[in-house]
Amino acid sequence: MKLGKVEFCHFLQMLALFLCLSGMNQAELSRSRSKPYFQSGRTRTKRSWVWNQFFVLEEYMGTDPLYVGKLHSDVDKGDGSIKYILSGEGASSIFIIDENTGDIHATKRLDREEQAYYTLRAQALDRLTNKPVEPESEFVIKIQDINDNEPKFLDGPYTAGVPEMSPVGTSVVQVTATDADDPTYGNSARVVYSILQGQPYFSVEPKTGVIKTALPNMDREAKDQYLLVIQAKDMVGQNGGLSGTTSVTVTLTDVNDNPPRFPRRSYQYNVPESLPVASVVARIKAADADVGPNAEMEYKIVDGDGLGVFKISVDKDTQEGIITIQKELDFEAKTSYTLRIEAANMHVDPRFLSLGPFSDMTTVKIIVEDVDEPPVFTSRLYSMVVSEAAKVGTVIGTVAAHDPDASNSPVRYSIDRNTDLERYFNIDANSGVITTAKSLDRETNAVHNITVLAMESQNPAQIGRGYVAITILDINDNAPEFAMEYETIVCENAQPGQVIQKISAIDKDDPPNGHQFYFSLTAEAANNHNFTLQDNKGDVTPYLSGAVNLY
Template identity: 70%
Template sequence: MTLCGLWTSSVAGLVALLLCYSWDTESMALSPNSGPLRQETEAAGGAQRRLKRSWVWNQFFVLEEYTGNDPLYVGKVHSDVDQGDGNVKYVLSGESASSIFIIDETTGDIHATKRLDREEQAYYTLRAQALDRETNRPVEPESEFVVKVQDINDNEPKFLDGPYTASVPEMSPLGTSVVQVVATDADDPTYGNSARVVYSILQGQPYFSVEPKTGVIRTALPNMDRETRDKYILVIQAKDMVGQMGGLSGTTLVTVTLTDVNDNPPRFPRKSYQHTVPESLVVESVVAKIKAVDADLGPNAEMDFRIVDGDGQGTFRISTDQGTQEGVITLEKPLNFEERSSYSLRIEATNRNIDPQFLTLGPFSDTTTVKVAVEDVDEPPVFALPLTEMAVSEAAAVGTVIGIVSARDPDAARSAIRYSIDRNTDLERYFNIDAVSGAVSTAKLLDREVNSIHNITIFAMESQDPSQVGRGAAMVTVTDVNDNAPVFAIDYETFLCENALPGQVIQTISAVDKDEPPSGHRFSFHLAAKAVDNLNFTLRDNRDNTASILTKRGGFRRRELSLYRLPIVIVDSGSPSLSSSNTLSIRVCRCDRDGAARICGAEAYALPAGLSTGALVAILACVLTLLVLVLLIVTMQRRRKEPLILDEDRDVQENIVCYDDEGGGEEDTEAFDMVALRNLNIVQDSKARRDVTPELPALFTSRLMYKTLPDNVIFQEFIWERLKEAEVDPSAPPYDSLQTYAFEGSGSLAESLSSLDSLSMDSDQNYDYLSDWGPQFRKLADLYGSSESRNLFS
């Protein structure tokens, strides 16, 4: 079978003619009936030989974009078995068979029923077969062939990335590359010139050009100026068929922007400026703003201003406003019309970022003149000194002149001045001022120890215009005179042990003086004349502003005399010197082995009439600790779920409810009178107890003043008395209410003073408080550090 294609052109006809013949591999010649060789084996002699096949295999070509009304003839298939009698039927299958390609089953002619587009599909693969029409059996094996769509120039070039934007610096040299444009053509690049594109510029001359083959756009003029024109619109064309007639073309737009370079210097619009300011203008105020024009943009237009000449240097300064690029002139010093009424400034503006390649264009700076005129204003009086310092003795008499202030009218009128004192700064009216002369004098007696420095404000007012008021300050220092006698530095509390030895130092004293002599204090101490011959004590001046009190003898007895009063004279070194007599109280005490006072005064077991600050603090801390414990216990008891019990059980339970409570509880208010603890000098009466609190007998029947008694002694005596009460009271059950008298505090070294651990379980009650509580109170005594105090509980 042969495959033949029919072509309309001369070249196509030659190809179709060749397709109707096959190459004979044996004779090396074309034969109308030749085709691909087929091997067959013949039985005679078993020899093999190559036989010719009946199929002709090759490509079919068909032009794209056929526009005729009839189906387009593609080619013809024919089998050499076909004798033309209609017994062979041709069948076409494969890609787009029947939908695009059809075959005449009798003649084998193939036609295309639709217009083909190579850009959509370049070739089609089909299969052809010859069948016996009666049996429908193949008379030839099936074979594939290709129908290739022949390209025509039916697609114009397209700029897929357009339109383009590009930039190039102004003043660029000729031929500077700007941007490259690229056009693509959908036609077959391997066949003909349909896809061969050349570029040309349709709009944009004479400023730019484009390379025909590469599409690179370049500058066509040198030194293009952005300030003249900063944007160009180019039209670039791409044409296929190598630009020949009949070729298709496409265009794109290219927007080229010239970027700025610093090729322009700043320029002042005017060569001189005039500004007027009042002389009252405050320092740092803006006097004027000037602007230089620069045709460049951004950093290329940034500039710096400076004063290069003129008589205003030092009085004015100029800086650059970074936002507006203006030169801001500000005042550096106060103006005075009477001294100078005008100034002249020569100001220069210079580009900050200068490109060296453009220096040939000229200097990148410009200058201008700024004249500043000063206007006269009515100013308030001005003091010669902003602060006038004066000094006066505290012994100065009323009316003493201590200094003079001076002010003047700075205006040309030179108005007369009147002075006054701002009484808001001299509320006590210690000073007066002469309204005309400005002389300041005392109006009251001064006391350096009350106020050593007076700061007053003085007004200066123009006589012709009272609204013009100036303000000045005066500082008056009050100098010291020796008008205060020295006294004890503190209120001394001196304790003397009964077992003190002769010559023992029992107190070191010092003095203070409200005066402040220039060379410092120097005090001397001695006994008053009436105490010089006493047989008990003597005084030794240590000559370092202190003195020591020593015993002359031993064997003091507090029961014989518990309090000695020693008069001491203190003399200062002032001129004239002053002295004072001070009394030192010396209390005789029974001391422990370490020399610490335990019991002072005539009565050993009487409580003092008052407590010192340390004792009160300790007692208050104890009370606060007890309150916290009571609140915690009550809170815990309320959280417990109370069991349901009968009344009989409740009665029994009431008898033992207190034994699991370390304290008296919230309702145990009679066990200890808090007022008695705060006021230990009151007489405590016997009170009927409620609930389970024991009765307390009245123990205190006298009052003694122990203001100077040590805190540890006060507390030990108080605890000891409460122990004795409990010991002698047979009706008191062993409740732990006595723990309220123990000062445990936070982190107490004495630990708990509860007697629960010491209760005897062999009997119903245990009245031996001293034996049970002794160890705990000895811990409390150890806390106070007194070995003799511990003997109280031994």
């Protein structure tokens, strides 16, 4: 016959009650001595209480009060002259006593987990005099435990991690269940752990609750998370025990057991030759099934004819290899480059070196595309000279530009009039010959800086620029001039031969070795004998002197 949970509890209650009564009957055969009792100045014979320590089964479900035990004094002859009184914890409210017989009953259902024992006091009174016939004495009613609490995981649900590829038996986490039943009585609070969900990957130690790996080489890249259900059952796992469960989420943490792998053995990218230096040409990425630091890698160009022209670096956020230009590209010089690129893990786990090298190689071919470039001058700056005496139409020099593209389109020339506002110069549109268009004056402008435009005849939008510095050579086309208007004052008592004024001259021309001036008095002034001029023979600071006549 199978018993349900309630029926089983009733069975345990009856069994405990039977044991309790049996123990009391045996105790009634023994006597525990109390101190002498004095009454009315007379000493009487020592009396004794007779009882056993009382036990009450918790969670009693019956309708009648539950019999606890019997108090009895050896002075009680059974003639009703003795009255029993109960006091202390739960007296009257939980426990009642038959004052005639000393029988104690529990009137309420008791829960050991709320209170495990009650301390009460017993007294025997003479019914006629209401005087004690025995000293008051304490006794204890203990609440007998039954298995009415299932184990509970107070810290659940659990989360834990364990490295992938861990050996069998690696500890993952410990789970703990608590049982509110009495751990000192029977097996009600003794639990056994088992795994209900999570095999064959994990196991649990029955006594300790330690969860361990049960399969070797569990691969995070195949499955990274497992949900386990752990059961704790009391009564040492025997039939009739109560159980509780909790869940454990186990995550496999990553180890570097996967090398980087390029998805393709070769790549090809087309880039225009006009791409500036430091521009990004391409992004490539090697796939790594690992995560975090285990997936970090570095790239390098190990071979190819693009060494020095291109470089590769790693994007720390995306782990991509970024190929950039280090030197200008020229389709007319080289139309393609080949790079041999390696990707390698930065953090290698020595345990997995036997799996092979933690790196991979790929080939990147870069095709340089032709771009319609503007004409290019043979020199970045042309220097030319022309005399300021040159006539209009005089040839000064020639500039030359060519189309760098394979089509080698003819070039036409012109002068940027923003740099030659007064149109001093002309250029032949076909030959690039520069000639004078106006008379030149070195004293007005000694150097002319002009910009020459070279335009593709087939694509006028493609314009190249050349720069020409034209230096004007000086000729002696300016007469000397006195540096200033002189007004000389002389004292009437000036001595003959005394210098009264120094004069100087300037010349706008610019002879190579400097100016030499010669001074003389005009014919009219030469007839005045009061003054003389002394020429310094080319000295730039001649002076005037003369004798003064007084009137």
